[in-house]
Amino acid sequence: MTAGSYLYKRHKLAVRVMHWINVLSALLLLMSGLQIFNAHPMLYWGKSSYTGRPPILALTATEDNEGNVTGVARVFGHEFVTTGVLGASANSEGDIVARGFPSWITIPDSSWLAMARRWHLFFAWVFAINGLAYIAYSIATRHLTRDLAPTRREWRSIGQSIKDHLRFRHPKGEAAKDYNVLQKLAYLAIVFIVLPLLVLMGLGMSPWLDALVPNWIDLFGGRQSARTLHFAAAWILVAFVLIHVFEVVVTGLWNNLRSMITGRYRVEAQASHEKPE
Amino acid sequence: MKSPNERRRFVLRAAAGFAALVTAGCERLSRSEWFPKVLAVGESLSSGAQHLISPRKSMAQEFSEADLSPQFRSNGTSMPNDPGYQALAANAFAGWALQVDGLVANPLKLTLAELRTMPARTQITRHDCVEGWSAIGKWTGVPLHEVLALAKPQPNARFAVFHCADPMEEDGSHKYYESIDMDDAYHPQTMLAYDLNGATLPVANGAPIRLRVERQLGYKMAKYVMRIELVESFAHIAGGKGGYWEDEGYEWYAGI
Numbered sequence: 001m002t003a004g005s006y007l008y009k010r011h012k013l014a015v016r017v018m019h020w021i022n023v024l025s026a027l028l029l030l031m032s033g034l035q036i037f038n039a040h041p042m043l044y045w046g047k048s049s050y051t052g053r054p055p056i057l058a059l060t061a062t063e064d065n066e067g068n069v070t071g072v073a074r075v076f077g078h079e080f081v082t083t084g085v086l087g088a089s090a091n092s093e094g095d096i097v098a099r100g101f102p103s104w105i106t107i108p109d110s111s112w113l114a115m116a117r118r119w120h121l122f123f124a125w126v127f128a129i130n131g132l133a134y135i136a137y138s139i140a141t142r143h144l145t146r147d148l149a150p151t152r153r154e155w156r157s158i159g160q161s162i163k164d165h166l167r168f169r170h171p172k173g174e175a176a177k178d179y180n181v182l183q184k185l186a187y188l189a190i191v192f193i194v195l196p197l198l199v200l201m202g203l204g205m206s207p208w209l210d211a212l213v214p215n216w217i218d219l220f221g222g223r224q225s226a227r228t229l230h231f232a233a234a235w236i237l238v239a240f241v242l243i244h245v246f247e248v249v250v251t252g253l254w255n256n257l258r259s260m261i262t263g264r265y266r267v268e269a270q271a272s273h274e275k276p277e
Numbered sequence: 278m279k280s281p282n283e284r285r286r287f288v289l290r291a292a293a294g295f296a297a298l299v300t301a302g303c304e305r306l307s308r309s310e311w312f313p314k315v316l317a318v319g320e321s322l323s324s325g326a327q328h329l330i331s332p333r334k335s336m337a338q339e340f341s342e343a344d345l346s347p348q349f350r351s352n353g354t355s356m357p358n359d360p361g362y363q364a365l366a367a368n369a370f371a372g373w374a375l376q377v378d379g380l381v382a383n384p385l386k387l388t389l390a391e392l393r394t395m396p397a398r399t400q401i402t403r404h405d406c407v408e409g410w411s412a413i414g415k416w417t418g419v420p421l422h423e424v425l426a427l428a429k430p431q432p433n434a435r436f437a438v439f440h441c442a443d444p445m446e447e448d449g450s451h452k453y454y455e456s457i458d459m460d461d462a463y464h465p466q467t468m469l470a471y472d473l474n475g476a477t478l479p480v481a482n483g484a485p486i487r488l489r490v491e492r493q494l495g496y497k498m499a500k501y502v503m504r505i506e507l508v509e510s511f512a513h514i515a516g517g518k519g520g521y522w523e524d525e526g527y528e529w530y531a532g533i
Contacts, residue, residue: 032425047344048410048411050346051360104300107307108303109300109304118526119303119316121316121319207492207494210333212330219364
């Protein structure tokens, strides 16, 4: 341990609790959502699925005369053989059967739509209430303006920050106490664009809510477009999480994990390559 | 200090183990007695919140002819495996009559010809299947409130139960049924449809009549309706959950 390093209280209890509720509910929503998707593993653009145009994405399976099942993913008219992962994968007996996403990534692992919906429509409430609580908390405690909104100086340093990220050079010492500008923008985009779109497009699939304000879902291209956008936003969230976890690992896995569990983050005393203000 | 390779292998193995743990744990919870009851809180919340913010007679979106699906998809039963039904179908449902009974002051029977002379409504609406697909069709039929006006439900009637001709088991048992509450029963778009896309409703889509409940998912919209029974509770019918798919674990409230 470097002399002069010290533990600094980085995350408030409320943020830590909401972070882990979010992790749990987002994971369960993704996995149950993929099982719901498997009930009809195709995506369309438009008001309905049957418009005369083919689906924009289809995870299908074909079977030859010997009973061998091949998984085929068709995306915008391009076909890919994806046996074992998409379109066809092993069931609990180890036989390759037709299914959109494989069982190891779905809840439940079998083609049980009713149960997948139970999980999804329960944790959707957990996720939404938690998300609204986070936004309310961030505004009320000024977490949003103090910690998440980029300063004017940061806006000007975006180019440098991109270069630093690509070289895996991350702020150290005192500078590591604040979120960097790319991190801030990523969090803001997820919290205020991707997640609201994800939730809204989920609600847009509800026929009852579609009747609330006449034709509102057409603003997003129709109900089947909403389903496609819901799916796309979910994978944008997955991409964000992969980058987020990668950054957590390369900037000090245990230090970061501890700061999101106990709240305490170790600030090293060594000089940073970027002078603190 | 471990080599980066070892560390990577450890992290990957930990991730795979975590995924296996999550799916195995969720599997056990899904099959437990208590956990699905916790999950069912979601259905109550969704139903409560959606009813709270929606006017009782909020209208489902209606579309134009240009939006019609080239062919309206038939899902589930396409020909009921029932000799009685097949005999009626062979005779263009001339011998068929809709029975309306239960908690009504005036139990009645209506033939298809009689239904066709009653006030009709035509609507182009979207059919959303619980599986995820949607199809748009033009439906013509008798609004259910017209039929209820003749039958005169008693004040204690809380649900309309639709008994259907199609057996859901190979042995001809477990005939399809569904139920809706009185708000939905009196909704202007709730109808007994006898025409689809300007032609007589095909057997594959539920002939002679199918229910339309436009603010809910497709499985609420019973096909091959033979009898409407008004009840105070559906606990005594079949599995007691208010519908064939509800008895199989699907939500009774299918507005989401």
